[in-house]
Amino acid sequence: MSAMTSSKPTPATTKATRPRPGQGFSNLAFILPSILLSFVIIGYPIFEVVRMAVSDVNRFGKIQGFEGLGNFFKVFEDPIFIQSTYQTIIWTVSVVGGTVLIAIPVAIILNEDFHGRSIARTIVLLPWAVSLAMTALVWRFVVNGDFGTLNLALTQLGLPFNNHPWLATATSAFTIEILVGILVSIPFTVTIILGGLTSIPVTLYEAAAMDGATKWQSLTRITIPMLKPFLQIAIVLNVIYVFNSFPIIWIMTNGGPANGTDILITYVYKQAFAFGKLDIAAAASVMMFLVLLGFSVLYLFMTRQLAERN
Amino acid sequence: MSSISINNLTKSYGNVQVLHGIDLEIQDREFIVLVGPSGCGKSTLLRMIAGLENISDGDLYIDGSRMNKVSPQKRDLAMVFQSYALYPHMSVAENMGFSLSLRGEPKSVIEKEVGEAAKVLHLEDYLERLPKNLSGGQRQRVAMGRAIVRHPKAFLFDEPLSNLDAKLRTHMRAEIKQLHQALGATSIYVTHDQIEAMTLADRIVVLNAGRIEQVGTPLELFDKPMTKFVAGFIGAPTMNFFDGVVEIGEDQTPLVRFGGVSFRMPQNARVERNMPVTIGIRPQHLCVTSSAERNGSQGVRASIELIEQTGCETNLLLDVAGAPFIVQTKNRFHAHAPDKLYVHLDTETMHVFDTANEQRLN
Amino acid sequence: MPRKVVHSVLCWLGLSPLLIVVLFPYATMLSTALKQKDEIFQFETKWLPDTLYFGNFVELFVDRGFGRAIGNSLYISIGATLVSLLVALPAAYALSRLRIPGQSAFRTYLLVTQMISPIVLIIGLFRLFAYLGMINDLNALVFAHSAFYMAFAVWMLQSYFDTIPKELEEAAWMDGASRLKSFWRVFLPLCLPGIAVTSLFTFVNSWNEYAISLTILREGSLQTAPVKIAFLTGTLYETEWNIIMAATLIATVPVAIVFASIQSYLIRGLSLGGVK
Numbered sequence: 047m048s049a050m051t052s053s054k055p056t057p058a059t060t061k062a063t064r065p066r067p068g069q070g071f072s073n074l075a076f077i078l079p080s081i082l083l084s085f086v087i088i089g090y091p092i093f094e095v096v097r098m099a100v101s102d103v104n105r106f107g108k109i110q111g112f113e114g115l116g117n118f119f120k121v122f123e124d125p126i127f128i129q130s131t132y133q134t135i136i137w138t139v140s141v142v143g144g145t146v147l148i149a150i151p152v153a154i155i156l157n158e159d160f161h162g163r164s165i166a167r168t169i170v171l172l173p174w175a176v177s178l179a180m181t182a183l184v185w186r187f188v189v190n191g192d193f194g195t196l197n198l199a200l201t202q203l204g205l206p207f208n209n210h211p212w213l214a215t216a217t218s219a220f221t222i223e224i225l226v227g228i229l230v231s232i233p234f235t236v237t238i239i240l241g242g243l244t245s246i247p248v249t250l251y252e253a254a255a256m257d258g259a260t261k262w263q264s265l266t267r268i269t270i271p272m273l274k275p276f277l278q279i280a281i282v283l284n285v286i287y288v289f290n291s292f293p294i295i296w297i298m299t300n301g302g303p304a305n306g307t308d309i310l311i312t313y314v315y316k317q318a319f320a321f322g323k324l325d326i327a328a329a330a331s332v333m334m335f336l337v338l339l340g341f342s343v344l345y346l347f348m349t350r351q352l353a354e355r356n
Numbered sequence: 357m358s359s360i361s362i363n364n365l366t367k368s369y370g371n372v373q374v375l376h377g378i379d380l381e382i383q384d385r386e387f388i389v390l391v392g393p394s395g396c397g398k399s400t401l402l403r404m405i406a407g408l409e410n411i412s413d414g415d416l417y418i419d420g421s422r423m424n425k426v427s428p429q430k431r432d433l434a435m436v437f438q439s440y441a442l443y444p445h446m447s448v449a450e451n452m453g454f455s456l457s458l459r460g461e462p463k464s465v466i467e468k469e470v471g472e473a474a475k476v477l478h479l480e481d482y483l484e485r486l487p488k489n490l491s492g493g494q495r496q497r498v499a500m501g502r503a504i505v506r507h508p509k510a511f512l513f514d515e516p517l518s519n520l521d522a523k524l525r526t527h528m529r530a531e532i533k534q535l536h537q538a539l540g541a542t543s544i545y546v547t548h549d550q551i552e553a554m555t556l557a558d559r560i561v562v563l564n565a566g567r568i569e570q571v572g573t574p575l576e577l578f579d580k581p582m583t584k585f586v587a588g589f590i591g592a593p594t595m596n597f598f599d600g601v602v603e604i605g606e607d608q609t610p611l612v613r614f615g616g617v618s619f620r621m622p623q624n625a626r627v628e629r630n631m632p633v634t635i636g637i638r639p640q641h642l643c644v645t646s647s648a649e650r651n652g653s654q655g656v657r658a659s660i661e662l663i664e665q666t667g668c669e670t671n672l673l674l675d676v677a678g679a680p681f682i683v684q685t686k687n688r689f690h691a692h693a694p695d696k697l698y699v700h701l702d703t704e705t706m707h708v709f710d711t712a713n714e715q716r717l718n
Numbered sequence: 719m720p721r722k723v724v725h726s727v728l729c730w731l732g733l734s735p736l737l738i739v740v741l742f743p744y745a746t747m748l749s750t751a752l753k754q755k756d757e758i759f760q761f762e763t764k765w766l767p768d769t770l771y772f773g774n775f776v777e778l779f780v781d782r783g784f785g786r787a788i789g790n791s792l793y794i795s796i797g798a799t800l801v802s803l804l805v806a807l808p809a810a811y812a813l814s815r816l817r818i819p820g821q822s823a824f825r826t827y828l829l830v831t832q833m834i835s836p837i838v839l840i841i842g843l844f845r846l847f848a849y850l851g852m853i854n855d856l857n858a859l860v861f862a863h864s865a866f867y868m869a870f871a872v873w874m875l876q877s878y879f880d881t882i883p884k885e886l887e888e889a890a891w892m893d894g895a896s897r898l899k900s901f902w903r904v905f906l907p908l909c910l911p912g913i914a915v916t917s918l919f920t921f922v923n924s925w926n927e928y929a930i931s932l933t934i935l936r937e938g939s940l941q942t943a944p945v946k947i948a949f950l951t952g953t954l955y956e957t958e959w960n961i962i963m964a965a966t967l968i969a970t971v972p973v974a975i976v977f978a979s980i981q982s983y984l985i986r987g988l989s990l991g992g993v994k
Contacts, residue, residue, distance in 0.1 A: 070819050076812030077824055079805040080868055084831045087865030091842025092834075098841065107845065148736065155733055160726035168978045169737050175977030176970045177926030179944040183951065184743040184966055187750070187959050193758050195746040198765070229739060290835040293928045297948055311837055318841050319933065327841055334838050342833040346826065408888050428891040435892045441885035445907045455893035502893070 095335070098328035105322030117329035126305050127330065130313040133220070134289065137309050141227035141291075142284045145235050146277065148228065153239035154269070174233035182297035185226050189213060216306020219299050223307060226294055231287070235280045242276030243269070275352045282345045286338060310334055358419040358509040358542055359384045360405065365414035367400055367566075374400055375566045377414065382510075385540045391553040392563035392589070398546045399514055401563070405544060406512050407431050418509060434503035435512040438519065440495045442487040442502075449474075449483040452501045466505075473501040476535070493524045500535070510542040517552065529555055550590050554578070562586050580707075584714040587636045587707055593671060593682045595636045599711055602631040615656035615677030619701050625708045625718040632711040639684040641705035644672065648698050655698030660691055674699065747970075750963035751775075758960055774964035784965055786939060787946035791969075793856050794931070794942060795924040798863035799917050802871045805864070806916070810875035815884070828869040836866050837929045847934055854937045862934070863924040870923075871916050878912025918980045922973055943969045 099118070102111040121127050156167055173181060188196050191211035200207035213219040246269065254264040290311045295301060301308035301316065308316075310330060318327035360382040367375040375397045382388050390398040403409040405416060407428030416423045423431055434455075442451050452473060453466040461469075474480045477497040487495055496516060503511055516532075517525045533556055536543055547553055553560045554574040562569040562577065562585070569589075570582045581587035587595050600612035602621070610621040612635055627633060648655050658681065662673040672683040676699055683699065691697070708717040745765075750758060751774055753767040778784040812818050813825070836843060843862060844853070852858035882905065890900035931942045941949060947965045951957050 070817060073812055073816045073818045076808040076816065077818060080809040080872065081824075081827070083801075083805050083861070083865050083868060084827075087843075087846070087862055088831050088834060088839065090846050091839040094842035094845045095839055098845075107848070152733065152736060155729050158725070158729055159722075160729040161722065162726065162730070166730065166733055166737070169740055170733070172740055172974060172978070175922060175926075175974040177928060177944045177973075179926070179928035179948050180966045180970050181743070183948055183962065184747060186951070187963065188743060188746050190959075193959065195742070195749065195765070199742075232736070286833055287835075290837050292837045297951075315837075315840065315929075318844075324841060331838050331841060335834070338833060338835070338838060339830075342830055345833070346829065406888075406892060408891070428888070429894050429896055432894075433892065435889065437885045437889060439883060439885050441883060441889035443886060443889070443904055454890070454895075458894045458899065502889075506893075 092335070095328050095331050098325055099332040101325060103325040103328070105324070107324055113325065117325045118333070121326055121329045121333070124326070126308065127310075127313060129305060130308045130310050133307065134309040134311075137220075137224065137227070137295075138285055138288050140224045141231060141288045142281060144224065144228040145231040145284055146281060149232050149235035149239055149280070150273075150277075152232065153236045153243060154265075156236065157240060157243040170236055171233040173230045178230060178291070178293040179297055181230055182226065182294045185222070186213070186298045189222055213299055214303065216303055219303070220307045223295055223298055226298070227288060227291065230294070231284055234287075235284060238276055238280045238283075239273060242273045246272045275348065278348050279345065279352065282341055282348060286341050286345070289337065289341075290334065360510060360542065360544070361415075361417040361420075362405075363415040363417070365401070365404065365411060365416060367397070367404060367409065367412045373566065375404075375412075378568060380561060380568070380571065382542060382544065384542055387536050387543045387545065387556060387558045388561060389545045389547060389553040389557035389559075390561050390563060391547055391550060392569075394548055395565075396563040397566040398548075398563045402512055402514055402544060402546045406433055406435050432506075432509045433512055434506050434508040434510075435514065436499045436503055436516045438515040440487075440499040440516075440519075442495055442498055444487055447484050447486060448479060448490070448498050448501075451487065451498055452505050454502065455506045469505040470501075473504045476504070476538075477501050492520050493528060496520060496528055497531075500532070504535075504539070508541075510544065513543065513545040513547075515547055516545075517547075518549075525552075532556060551592070554590070560590075562589060564589075580716070581636075582716045584634060584636065584709045587709070591638055593639045593684060595638050595707070596642070596679075596681045597634050597636050598676075598679045599632065599634050602627045602629055602633055604629050614701070615658075617654045617656050619706075620703045621708055622703055622706055622718040627708065627717055633717065634709040634711045634714070635701075636707040636709065637701060637705055639671070639682040641702065642681070642683045643700040643702070644674075644683055644685065644697050645700065646697055650698075650700050653700065655700040658697055658699045660693045660695045660697065662693060663689065663691065747963045747967045750959055751967050753960055755958060755960050774960045775968070778961055778964050778968070782950070782961065782965075783939070784943070784946065784968070787941050787943045788968070790856060790935075790940055791925055791942040791944075794859040794863065795921045797857070797860035798867065798924040799920045801860060801864035802868045802920050803913070803917060806868050806871035806875055807913075810872045810879055813872070813876045814879035828872055831866070832869040836862065840929060840933055843930060844933055852934075854935060854940055856935070856940060858934050859927075859931055859942070862930050863927060864920075867920050867923050871920055874916045874919065875909070875912060878909050878916075882908050915980050918976055922977050925973055 098109070100113055100115070101109045102113045102116075103109050152170060156163065156170065160166075188194050189212040191197065191209050191214070194212075196212070197207045197210055200210075212222055250268055250272075251264055254268055259267065292311050292315065295307055295309060295312050296315070299307045301312040311334070314327045314330045314334070317323045317330065360380075362378055362380040362382075365375060365378040366373065378401060380388075390401060392398050400409060404411050407423070407426065411424045418431065418433075443454065446454065449470050452470045456466045456469060470483070471480075474483055477500060479494065479497055479501060482490060482494060482498075487498065490498065496519075499516065513532075517528055520528060529552060532545075536556075545552075545556060554577075557574055559571060559573055560577055561571050564585050570577060570586045572580075577586060577590045581590060584597070588597070598614055600614050603611040603613060603618060605611045605618070605620070609623065610625055610627050611618045612621050612633060613619075614635070621627065621633075621635075625633075643650065644658070645655060648657070656676055658674040658676040660672060661675055661680075664671040664673070669684050669686060670689045672685070672689065674681040674683060674697075681699065706718070709715065710717055749765050749767065752770050752772070754769075754771045754773070757767060809824075813821065818824065847853050847855070847858045847862075850858070886904055886908070887900050890904045891897075895903065926944065927942075928944050928948070931945050932948075935941055935945065938946075938949075943965070947962060947969060950962050950965065
């Protein structure tokens with residue numbers, strides 16, 4: 047959700063935002079509480095995870111010695127980790143790709159002037175309001191083979207899906223999860239793209255029309271190029287969110303069947319809280335953390351560029 | 357009402373100095389206009405007087421007491437902002453009475469003062485409205501009303517009319533002038549519009565790049581600009597300038613040669629032979645004829661590039677010996693580009709400046 | 719006008735697949751929550767219940783202690799909203815109005831804290847609260863949520879503060895208001911809507927959070943609503959979907975309504991007429 051505010055251009059004149067000179071360091075008191083809170087709650091756990099990742103930790107969390115990179119080697123020797131990594135890539139690419147592909151036309155339609163637009167907007171953004179855990183739970187019931195409403199609806203449409211067990215095979219379960227992942231990522235993405243669309247001045251389209259552009263041409267020659275930086279930001283932020291999205295897979299399949307829907311984050315959670323291998327879990331967490339950090343840097347770089355363009 | 361005295365005031369942000377030693381004495385009841393191009397430091401100076409910007413160096417006195425370290429709350433000055441800065445969550449009456457209510461005045465006093473100000477400003481029917489339901493001109497009036505009810509030591513105006521359209525601006529300009537005549541309050545008014553400056557001011561302060569170029573009454577500035585900058589800034593269309601070198605004529609009168617013709621310079625010009633000078637002549641003071649001779653003196657040959665009719669006047673854009681000139685005449689002019697004609701420069705209307713330091717020489 | 723009608727129909731048609739998928743779970747929730755248990759496990763499933771049955775809700779609160787879970791969730795969400803506002807308000811004000819040494823570093827720091835998902839740090843969080851003796855303590859969640867949602871609150875508040883022109887405060891100073899008074903009588907009333915929206919957003923985020931609550935609150939009586947509901951699926955011999963759907967309905971619909979109302983507010987933004 048962060049991008050909504052950080053990519054929004056901040057108004058007010060330069061005169062209004064010009065900081066008043068003097069009184070520098072006493073102002074730090076204003077930001078100190080926030081720094082303190084996040085240092086303890088976010089900073090300390092980072093330290094702990096890194097420490098455990100290079101230590102030999104028993105299943106009760108006691109640190110028994112220094113391991114160096116040993117835990118990381120153990121992680122890489124675990125075939126389930128390799129499988130989870132592979133599945134994480136599929137999960138992330140499919141969810142983010144699908145989300146962006148659907149969100150662009152949806153946002154363009156929602157930017158049109160039509161009757162009931164605000165209702166449509168509200169419905170499209172609705173999944174954002176609901177806990178991922180709840181969404182996952184409801185969908186788990188919807189696709190339930192025996193009494194689920196998906197099979198009910200498909201059967202009523204005359205399709206042969208009576209008692210089809212959607213979550214029984216890894217492929218179909220993973221597909222369902224990806225679709226749910228797309229559904230919950232659309233609201234946020236649509237919001238960013240809508241922000242981009244409203245930032246395109248109407249006069250640009252009028253000028254294009256005067257230059258003889260058709261509706262399609264002004265879409266491909268003006269809208270899409272102008273949206274590019276917003277799409278980049280939407281993609282990077284979605285990658286970050288989807289990469290460590292936990293509840294959907296955890297609740298719908300718990301990573302099963304046979305680890306077929308495990309992604310890194312569920313792998314980590316199982317290692318830590320089901321198998322008690324805290325050091326392995328910590329090492330995998332550190333690797334995920336580094337990937338996240340890389341994407342965060344990429345995001346920072348992109349928003350800087352967008353800010354410079356404006 | 358009060359007098360304001362500014363001594364060697366400077367302002368810098370870090371290493372960047374934006375005001376270089378400003379000296380100014382403002383008399384009680386005087387209407388002073390600070391004018392200059394954007395970035396000249398005029399708004400900064402006003403905000404320093406208001407107390408909204410720190411004073412880097414120098415002194416500010418109001419009625420004889422030093423104000424450098426006094427907070428804006430305690431200076432007892434009223435300010436009209438460019439954006440009006442009306443409190444959006446308060447009605448017109450609440451906006452105007454805010455300062456009085458902060459001071460703890462009883463309700464009856466506030467109502468009376470607000471009522472009187474509203475009457476003066478024709479706002480009686482709008483007292484219960486919120487600012488967002490007012491037109492631009494009405495908001496402007498509320499901002500003025502907020503200042504009036506306080507009976508402050510002085511009024512500060514920061515480009516108060518620049519958000520209005522041209523017609524309303526002229527109208528409000530007149531209202532401000534009338535208000536000043538009625539209240540007689542010391543006023544400092546910042547604008548970049550030289551017409552506003554000319555029409556409103558008792559005295560104008562022309563600022564350029566953080567320095568005072570000239571202080572004087574509107575007509576002093578128009579008739580006798582002390583620098584080339586002031587000459588170019590005051591008056592519309594802009595004064596015509598051309599560069600030349602001083603020659604000394606047979607009767608010891610200084611001459612300047614332009615377009616193949618030698619013109620007499622004013623007798624009092626402090627010039628010497630071969631000195632590079634810049635001559636300025638207002639578009640209203642040039643005369644054009646179809647013949648080279650007029651009253652026995654020679655004109656410069658020019659060609660018409662463009663003719664602009666404004667109804668009252670005709671503006672001729674000319675090419676005079678390679679220099680662009682504007683001539684403004686009351687006569688209806690029947691000519692077309694690129695007709696040729698002759699421009700006559702009258703000695704008594706010439707402004708002579710030193711090309712090197714742009715200071716006035718006559 | 720008829721042209722706009724045609725246009726509207728086309729727009730709705732284009733959106734309809736997505737709208738159906740979004741609304742489908744709600745239909746499911748509603749349909750299931752109002753059925754008796756036997757009706758769900760029939761061989762032939764139907765959409766509409768034979769009779770409207772509200773017993774699921776009663777059972778949920780009376781026998782399953784769902785009221786307790788709602789209470790826990792409320793405690794955490796309200797607490798997290800208050801704590802994050804408490805730290806975010808001064809930070810946002812400083813970012814918007816004052817000069818702070820290392821301002822851009824602070825911004826980047828906030829951004830990074832926002833990017834780090836709590837789930838990656840879940841082991842570290844667990845150890846932190848274990849050290850502090852706060853496993854199975856609702857306050858642990860209050861602090862965890864406020865730390866992770868604080869950055870967002872800071873941005874949101876700052877962007878509201880930035881829309882309030884500095885001239886308004888300056889005008890108040892010129893009118894004789896002290897710094898405190900101008901903050902209290904001019905600044906605060908103007909940013910109240912922004913503070914309200916930010917609070918609701920933080921509340922909704924905290925209400926919906928799953929992973930930390932699942933990990934830190936190990937005792938059944940302390941579970942939050944989402945965790946409790948997810949647990950209902952695993953703890954029983956046969957999953958009682960009628961009860962679960964009733965629970966999801968209660969846990970999602972009020973929050974969805976709150977969100978829907980502020981979401982339109984967010985898009986509309988503050989349109990105060992004081993300036994320009």
